[in-house]
Amino acid sequence: MALLSKKSPNNKRSEAVSHFQAEKKQEIKKIALSKRFWFALLGVSIMCEVTATISMKMAEGFTVLGPSLVTLVGYLVSFILLVRILEHMPLGLVYGIWGGVGSALTMLVGVLVWHDPFTPLTALGLGLVVVGVYFLNTGTDELEAQKKQREQQTVSTEQ
Numbered sequence: 001m002a003l004l005s006k007k008s009p010n011n012k013r014s015e016a017v018s019h020f021q022a023e024k025k026q027e028i029k030k031i032a033l034s035k036r037f038w039f040a041l042l043g044v045s046i047m048c049e050v051t052a053t054i055s056m057k058m059a060e061g062f063t064v065l066g067p068s069l070v071t072l073v074g075y076l077v078s079f080i081l082l083v084r085i086l087e088h089m090p091l092g093l094v095y096g097i098w099g100g101v102g103s104a105l106t107m108l109v110g111v112l113v114w115h116d117p118f119t120p121l122t123a124l125g126l127g128l129v130v131v132g133v134y135f136l137n138t139g140t141d142e143l144e145a146q147k148k149q150r151e152q153q154t155v156s157t158e159q
């Protein structure tokens with residue numbers, strides 16, 4: 001029985017790898033949770049930008065007062081929120097999501113409201129934007145988790 005309880009070096013190594021992977025997954029989850037507020041604010045910023053863009057079309061070259069004001073206020077609020085969000089999240093992630101989701105939503109409104117053309121290539125482009133936003137977010141979370149782990153290892157080796 002004593003022979004069965006001994007762990008081989010391979011088992012110890014695989015346990016260490018499993019433990020490391022579990023810690024990495026937990027760190028990624030923590031990062032994602034801490035960014036929820038900023039993602040919600042990013043959603044508000046995107047909606048302001050999309051509303052401003054749609055209003056710009058209805059403003060007819062800024063000759064119609066109501067939509068012209070909505071355009072100006074929408075972009076102002078959107079950019080103020082974007083500046084605040086960028087203080088807490090990476091530029092590439094934020095701008096990629098803001099531009100990609102904003103473009104996709106604006107395109108969908110154009111198709112539904114103004115009957116802009118929607119072809120299979122348009123659908124493919126829209127799908128690629130959605131997939132791209134997913135990869136931007138996932139990749140950024142992994143990089144931030146790795147950075148935190150390196151920082152923790154540096155602190156622990158200094159002590």
